Amino acid sequence: MTENKFIKNIFDIILPIVDEAKRRGVQFSDIRAMSGRGSSILVQDSKAEKVFYSQSSGVAVRVLYGGAWGFASMDGWEPGAIFNCLEEAIALAKGSAKYVTDPAIVAGFDPVQLQICALGKLDPDEIPLAKKQAICLDQEKMALASGGGKIVNSVVSYGDGLREQWIVNTVGTQAYSKISRSRVSCQVTAMEGDMRQSNYQGLGHQGGPEILLEINPEEFSVKAAKKVLQQLKSKQAPAGEFPVIFHPTISGLLAHEALGHNAEADAIWSGQSILQGKMGQQVASPLVTIVDDATLAGKYGSEPFDSEGIPTRRRVVLKHGVLNELLHSLETAGKFKTASNGCGRAQDYGSMPQVRMSNTFFEPGTSSVDEMIKGIDRGIYLREGHDGYVFTERGQFVCHASEAQMIEHGNLGEPLRDVSVSGLILETLMNIDRVGSDFEMIFPGTCGKGGQGVPTDCGGPHLRVSRMVVGGVGE
Amino acid sequence: MISGSKYSEIESPEQFLPLVQKVVILARRKGAQFADAVISVGREVAVDVEKSSIKTSEVSWGKSFSIRVFIDGGMGYVSTNGFMEHELEGLVDRAVELSRIATPDTDFVALPDPETAEKKPVVFDPQILTVGSHQVTEWASENIRQAQAVCKDVIVSGDIAFEASASVLASSTGIELTRKSTRIHTGYFCVIKNGQSVGSFAEHDSARFLSDFVPGGLGEKAARRALEYRNPRKIATGRTTIVLGPLAAIGLISALASAANAESIQRKRSLLADKLNKVIAPDLLTITDNGLIDRGLYSGAYDGEGAKRKVVTIIDRGRFVNMLHNSATANKAHVPNTGHGSRTGGISSSNLETALGELPAAKLISQVEDGIYLEMGGLDPDLVSGDISTSLDFAFKIEKGELAYPVANAMVAGNLMEVLRNIDAVSSDFRYEPGNPMPTIRIRDVQVSSSGD
Numbered sequence: 001m002t003e004n005k006f007i008k009n010i011f012d013i014i015l016p017i018v019d020e021a022k023r024r025g026v027q028f029s030d031i032r033a034m035s036g037r038g039s040s041i042l043v044q045d046s047k048a049e050k051v052f053y054s055q056s057s058g059v060a061v062r063v064l065y066g067g068a069w070g071f072a073s074m075d076g077w078e079p080g081a082i083f084n085c086l087e088e089a090i091a092l093a094k095g096s097a098k099y100v101t102d103p104a105i106v107a108g109f110d111p112v113q114l115q116i117c118a119l120g121k122l123d124p125d126e127i128p129l130a131k132k133q134a135i136c137l138d139q140e141k142m143a144l145a146s147g148g149g150k151i152v153n154s155v156v157s158y159g160d161g162l163r164e165q166w167i168v169n170t171v172g173t174q175a176y177s178k179i180s181r182s183r184v185s186c187q188v189t190a191m192e193g194d195m196r197q198s199n200y201q202g203l204g205h206q207g208g209p210e211i212l213l214e215i216n217p218e219e220f221s222v223k224a225a226k227k228v229l230q231q232l233k234s235k236q237a238p239a240g241e242f243p244v245i246f247h248p249t250i251s252g253l254l255a256h257e258a259l260g261h262n263a264e265a266d267a268i269w270s271g272q273s274i275l276q277g278k279m280g281q282q283v284a285s286p287l288v289t290i291v292d293d294a295t296l297a298g299k300y301g302s303e304p305f306d307s308e309g310i311p312t313r314r315r316v317v318l319k320h321g322v323l324n325e326l327l328h329s330l331e332t333a334g335k336f337k338t339a340s341n342g343c344g345r346a347q348d349y350g351s352m353p354q355v356r357m358s359n360t361f362f363e364p365g366t367s368s369v370d371e372m373i374k375g376i377d378r379g380i381y382l383r384e385g386h387d388g389y390v391f392t393e394r395g396q397f398v399c400h401a402s403e404a405q406m407i408e409h410g411n412l413g414e415p416l417r418d419v420s421v422s423g424l425i426l427e428t429l430m431n432i433d434r435v436g437s438d439f440e441m442i443f444p445g446t447c448g449k450g451g452q453g454v455p456t457d458c459g460g461p462h463l464r465v466s467r468m469v470v471g472g473v474g475e
Numbered sequence: 476m477i478s479g480s481k482y483s484e485i486e487s488p489e490q491f492l493p494l495v496q497k498v499v500i501l502a503r504r505k506g507a508q509f510a511d512a513v514i515s516v517g518r519e520v521a522v523d524v525e526k527s528s529i530k531t532s533e534v535s536w537g538k539s540f541s542i543r544v545f546i547d548g549g550m551g552y553v554s555t556n557g558f559m560e561h562e563l564e565g566l567v568d569r570a571v572e573l574s575r576i577a578t579p580d581t582d583f584v585a586l587p588d589p590e591t592a593e594k595k596p597v598v599f600d601p602q603i604l605t606v607g608s609h610q611v612t613e614w615a616s617e618n619i620r621q622a623q624a625v626c627k628d629v630i631v632s633g634d635i636a637f638e639a640s641a642s643v644l645a646s647s648t649g650i651e652l653t654r655k656s657t658r659i660h661t662g663y664f665c666v667i668k669n670g671q672s673v674g675s676f677a678e679h680d681s682a683r684f685l686s687d688f689v690p691g692g693l694g695e696k697a698a699r700r701a702l703e704y705r706n707p708r709k710i711a712t713g714r715t716t717i718v719l720g721p722l723a724a725i726g727l728i729s730a731l732a733s734a735a736n737a738e739s740i741q742r743k744r745s746l747l748a749d750k751l752n753k754v755i756a757p758d759l760l761t762i763t764d765n766g767l768i769d770r771g772l773y774s775g776a777y778d779g780e781g782a783k784r785k786v787v788t789i790i791d792r793g794r795f796v797n798m799l800h801n802s803a804t805a806n807k808a809h810v811p812n813t814g815h816g817s818r819t820g821g822i823s824s825s826n827l828e829t830a831l832g833e834l835p836a837a838k839l840i841s842q843v844e845d846g847i848y849l850e851m852g853g854l855d856p857d858l859v860s861g862d863i864s865t866s867l868d869f870a871f872k873i874e875k876g877e878l879a880y881p882v883a884n885a886m887v888a889g890n891l892m893e894v895l896r897n898i899d900a901v902s903s904d905f906r907y908e909p910g911n912p913m914p915t916i917r918i919r920d921v922q923v924s925s926s927g928d
Contacts, residue, residue, distance in 0.1 A: 039573075042820075044742065045742060047578040047580060048549075048576075048577055048578045049548065049549055049550060049577055049578055049580045049583075050549075050550045050552065050577060050819075050820055051549075051550070051551050051552070051573040051574070051576050051577045052551075052552045052553075052554075052573070052819075053551075053552070053553045053554075053569055053570075053573060054553070054554045054555065055554075055555045055556075056555065056556040056557065057556065057557045058556060058557050068529065068530075068531075068532065069530060069531040069532070070531070070532055070533075071531055071532070071533040071534075072533070072534050072535070073533075073534075073535045073536070074535070074536045074537075074557075075536065075537050075538050075539065075556040075557030076538070076556070076557030076558075076559075077557070081536075088534050091608075092532035092533065092534065092608050093532065095532065095608055095609050095612065096522070096529050096532040096608070096612045099528075099529040099612055099613075099615075099616045100528050100529050100530075101527065101528040101529075102525070102526045102527070102528035102530075104530065129573070129576050130576050133576060133578075152742075152743035152744070153742045153743050153744040189742075189743065189744040189859055191743070195860075196743075196744075196746065196748070196859055196860055196861075197859065197860050198744060198857075198859040198860065236862065236864070236888060236889075236890075237864070237888070239712050239886075239888060239922055239923070239924035240712045240924055240926075241712075241924075241925075241926040266525070269526065270525055270526035270630060270632065271526065271630045271666065271668070272630060272632070272666055274673075350535050350537075352523075352531055352533070391675065391868065393630075393666045393673050393675050394673050394675060395673075396866075396868070396883075396884060398865065398866040398886075400864065400865075417860075417862065418857060418860065418862040418864050419864055420864040420865055420866065420886060420888075421886075422866045422884055422885075422886050423884065424883075424884055450523075451634075467926070469884055469885070469886055469924055469925055469926050470886070470924060471864040471865060471866065471886030471887060471888045471924055472864065472886075472888050472922070472924060473888045473889055473922045
């Protein structure tokens with residue numbers, strides 16, 4: 001069967017079912033069919049002992065009836081079973097409608113007919129698994145060679161995959177996409193005396209296995225080795241409140257955790273965001289502009305359209321510190337009487353779309369890193385982002401850096417390891433007093449929310465915050 | 476409306492046993508030295524709550540297949556959802572191909588042999604299959620109403636899910652297993668505002684059996700705690716005593732169990748790598764992994780590879796005495812397998828039991844003149860280095876033996892090994908989730924940072 005015929009065949013299976021939903025008088029219904037395949041390689045201690053391949057296919061039927069959502073999903077795409085899903089979804093929505101006190105609605109939108117492929121330079125199958133494996137083994141070898149005999153464990157993992165998605169709805173959308181994503185990571189553990197430390201470096205993009213061919217070891221495996229050796233000599237940070245400089249790998253985390261999750265319109269609608277009621281208000285330093293953009297070519301969080309079939313676009317969430325735009329799904333856009341900006345994303349066909357970020361970043365400013373450092377008598381330079389989380393309702397967030405450095409009297413000082421900083425969001429955003437002129441977005445990852453994970457990226461320039469609480473030890 | 480055959484697949488998974496046996500034989504014919512295969516089926520009914528309203532009612536049906544093949548110790552693993560029987564031979568071919576690509580592993584010896592389980596804990600409740608979405612929705616609504624009775628302006632979000640699943644496993648060593656399990660999970664997060672001050676808290680419950688599940692009361696509990704978390708205050712930076720409530724202490728216990736993973740230890744990337752048979756905590760700390768408890772949340776007669784589960788004491792009166800093994804790590808170390816393996820090569824703990832102390836949690840708190848009570852959220856140690864640097868998200872200041880006020884924007888730091896040495900009490904009472912008693916643990920002399928005076 002040709003590829004175009006296959007694509008049409010799936011539409012031919014799901015279109016009659018969404019037509020049936022319309023005949024049943026539902027407020028809205030959509031059907032998502034998905035098909036995916038991917039392979040991965042795990043190299044540990046100079047052996048690629050495990051090689052994986054997975055494939056999946058399935059369908060989800062979503063129905064809005066009486067202000068309630070009914071949702072049924074299944075593995076496979078047998079037409080009779082999909083029809084049963086429609087029956088189940090309608091019954092679920094009807095059954096729960098009387099319990100709904102905050103009725104769901106969907107915003108109006110123009111239906112689209114789209115067929116989009118975002119596959120990068122190479123198809124996953126264009127490089128044989130054995131070659132991918134050899135590249136991973138080479139990267140691991142380079143890490144070990146750079147580790148001065150102190151590396152006790154090394155892991156390089158690689159995975160790539162293709163995902164096809166078909167979306168139809170009762171408004172008339174027929175959207176198809178085929179997207180590839182690839183990720184490669186290196187984690188090394190080193191020991192010296194009683195001290196044991198590890199460092200992780202990850203790369204990822206929307207695209208194929210060319211990511212392996214384009215690796216610069218100095219920015220990947222060799223970097224992990226050099227950094228872990230540095231960590232062995234590092235101290236834990238001092239405890240207390242300090243001025244803090246964020247490197248781009250962790251300023252992206254700040255954009256994502258501190259601002260991005262609070263700008264998700266479902267959190268605002270339900271009263272669980274500190275940005276509720278602040279549209280058009282100054283909520284951050286005028287130096288701060290934060291954008292979420294799903295259209296950036298090749299970036300890990302990019303999508304041509306969201307899981308509701310709405311084309312994505314650039315969203316300027318904060319403009320010079322003023323809350324400018326929220327992130328919307330069809331439902332939140334309906335409730336806020338606006339249009340969806342394509343942020344309704346689902347992890348897979350078994351999950352309902354939620355309001356989600358894509359690639360979130362601070363826009364560059366005008367300051368230099370040197371200028372930021374010079375202005376600090378005693379502070380912390382967070383050099384490498386690791387992870388973070390936020391309590392949106394309380395406006396409190398945490399960012400964790402695996403590597404940092406003391407700043408003493410305007411100069412960089414001792415190296416530090418494993419530093420977390422915590423802040424109150426609005427206070428922290430107001431306390432940003434310098435925004436760098438540089439820019440990097442190299443933090444591909446999976447953002448978790450409501451039990452679902454979706455691919456995201458984040459970045460920005462260097463930033464300086466005049467004071468933050470640092471989770472450290474001693475003076 | 477719902478096809479009866481889907482229910483029968485969960486109730487009688489043995490119908491798939493001939494198919495997985497056939498696939499394993501096929502893999503052997505195609506060159507596999509060892510192989511095992513699994514077919515799993517499942518159903519989940521769930522209801523989501525948002526803004527104190529029912530939002531979504533969901534049902535999902537799953538059916539998956541996976542096979543792993545070993546040639547000279549190299550593993551090829553193939554999995555699929557939504558498979559058709561005629562596709563399986565192609566997937567076997569691919570698994571064989573992948574195992575030939577994998578690097579030979581001289582440490583690999585064999586997959587587990589068939590064994591008689593030490594005990595077959597009860598983990599399947601057929602009643603779960605009879606629970607419909609209407610009942611689940613009613614229970615979620617009841618929790619919303621109960622939370623609103625505490626505070627009419629409370630914002631409730633959460634979910635409730637009923638799952639039933641079944642699987643069959645066949646291996647080239649002769650293992651033939653059928654398994655069925657059920658699980659209920661529900662959780663509610665309550666937010667209560669008071670001007671600019673916001674209090675929030677979450678409560679959850681899990682069970683294997685309907686009769687172990689209390690559908691109401693969680694919304695009310697979460698709302699009452701959320702009220703208490705309003706008007707937090709900043710505290711001073713310094714060293715202090717921290718009392719970990721059950722929901723925080725279980726994070727510390729789970730971290731230790733994760734660090735006892737034999738693969739991480741053999742590969743020298745665990746903070747417990749050189750600590751076997753050494754004292755790492757005071758003698759009041761004993762932790763046992765017990766996957767054989769009836770109705771336990773993480774119970775099962777066999778692990779993912781079909782090896783029988785054993786009860787393993789990980790920490791015995793402060794001494795690290797046992798790792799958790801899968802077949803590969805046990806064979807490599809020439810020790811018995813403890814039955815904690817998964818088929819993708821991982822190792823994980825099951826139910827964790829912590830030996831109880833002599834005094835109730837209230838007494839442990841009342842003995843603290845000045846300290847912190849961490850009710851939820853853990854110390855989140857790095858499992859390689861043991862370093863700790865994390866936020867105290869749901870914590871109260873203890874003053875003169877009493878919970879004084881909620882803490883704002885504070886952090887804790889140190890190293891897990893130091894924290895373990897500084898444990899000075901485990902409570903005699905505990906929060907219970909089936910198979911997992913969770914006591915309170917007190918730790919002295921912990922570094923806390925904040926911006927208060």
